[in-house]
Amino acid sequence: MLGKNRAIYPGEKVLLALSGGPASSSMLRQVQEGLSRETAKKLRFIPGIIYVDEGAVCGQSLAERGETLLQMETILQASGFPYHLAHLEEVFDLPSSILQRAPHNPAGPKNSYKEAVEGFIHQQRREEDGSPSLPERQIQEKLTEVSLRDVPRMEGLATPEARLLAAVRTEQLIQLFGSVKTLTAKEELLQTLRNHLILHTARTQEYSKVMMGDSCTRLAVKLLTNLSLGRGASLAMDTGFSDDRHGDVVVVRPMREYSAKEIAFYNHLFGVPTVFTPALDTKALEKASIHRVIERFLYGLQAEFPSTVSTVYRTGEKLSTTPGDAGPAAEPERCLLCLCALDTNVEDGSALQAILVSEQLSQQKLPAASPAGRGCCPGAEEKRGCCMNTTGPGADARANILSLLCYGCRLTIKDTICLESLPLYVRSEAERRKHRAAMKLEIQEFLLEDEAVTPGES
DSSP: HHHHHHHHOOEEEEEEEESSSHHHHHHHHHHHHHHHHOOOOOSSEEEEEEEEEEETTOOOHHHHHHHHHHHHHHHHHHSSOOOOEGGGGGGOOOOGGGOOOOOOOTTTTOOOOOOOOHHHHHHHHOOOOOOOHHHHHHHHHHHHHHHSSSSOOGGGGHHHHHHHHHHHHHHHHHHHTTTTTTTHHHHHHHHHHHHHHHHHHHHTOOOHHHHOOOOHHHHHHHHHHHHHTTOOOGGGHHHHSSTTTTTTSSEEOOOTTSSSHHHHHHHHHHTTOOOOEEEEEEEEOOSSSHHHHHHHHHHHHHHTTHHHHHHHHHHHHTOSSOOOOOSSSOOOOBBBBTTOOOOOOOOOOSHHHHHHHHHHHHHOOOOOTTTTSSSTTTGGTTTTTTTTOOOTTTHHHHHHHHHTTTTHHHHHTTSSSSSGGGHHHHHHHHHHHHHHHHHHHTTTTOOOOOOOOOOTOO
């Protein structure tokens, strides 16, 4: 799959997102096989692994989380690759630059993929003395260098201050997810925060690619789920092989050609170790969330019609990240949370506008007639405390954040009761964007805009 898409160049640093499940564990084993000397089509990138501990929001105790981390660390150490153990609580310390699209890495490969491969073949032919080629030596030196540098040390958590800070962060994380009303919104928020943490690790450790272990079955479920959640505009990036929404870090999904059944057989035949960790929807009801409903629906169809998953998956492959009639244009506005292009800037008369109008009308309250002709509540003359005043405390902040989100992320934030529990980097970036938009509006008449030049004009 990697050679077919030519997405990873020799010598690039690639971060493998490992969850301990069957798909990501199978991906790790296949990368190990591809980097071995006996492989015919040898992989030439520099791997690293990241595992994100989500036990705080999944109901695990400290003892259970410690046991899971011990099992995962055993697998990570056995791989021989540099690894990073991250906790979901670390999202409260992320910088606001995570929510900004960075330019493509200028230090990346300057030659085409064909030239890189030809150069590597020429180096292989010069290996008459048995010494490893230059890319192979670089890989070995990098692995030796970072294997000791990137292994997390636990001594820092032994101090009382560190344990107190960890407890505070855990409480903040539990409070954040406790303020979300529905399981659907919790799963979407968890996925968003996890992606932010993985992206931050990739940027700080200078990884240019991130490998996700999404299988064909998982992507088929995700495609239908995102359609149900109003994320149709970003389907191509959410389910495609390559996702470059972040600019400098590209997400690839090399396991998307394998179904869950094929992965299960592979793990059984080759003895691939996996670690079971409870998720948010573990022991939940069948219709507790949209994710559960879609998953149950698709698996039920797959049991009766074995080509269901492949049909949905192949349909998603035909999606494109840009419209066919899209020409050269300026950088689009991006969602505050998922960094996809905003799909809320639509014309009047669209389906989204109809939904917004219906929502505004349903939230308005009709005041009861009062004999004095004033408001229905005390203090109505000052517009304080009356039910006619729909602008309550915090309504402006919520409206400001909602205007920066795509439709799918709006649904998640609408199900969040208290926005103050959101991580600081989200609120800081929202303030920065609002101030920037206000400043642009003030100087709008002084800005020079490029006029579109029609063909034939000089």
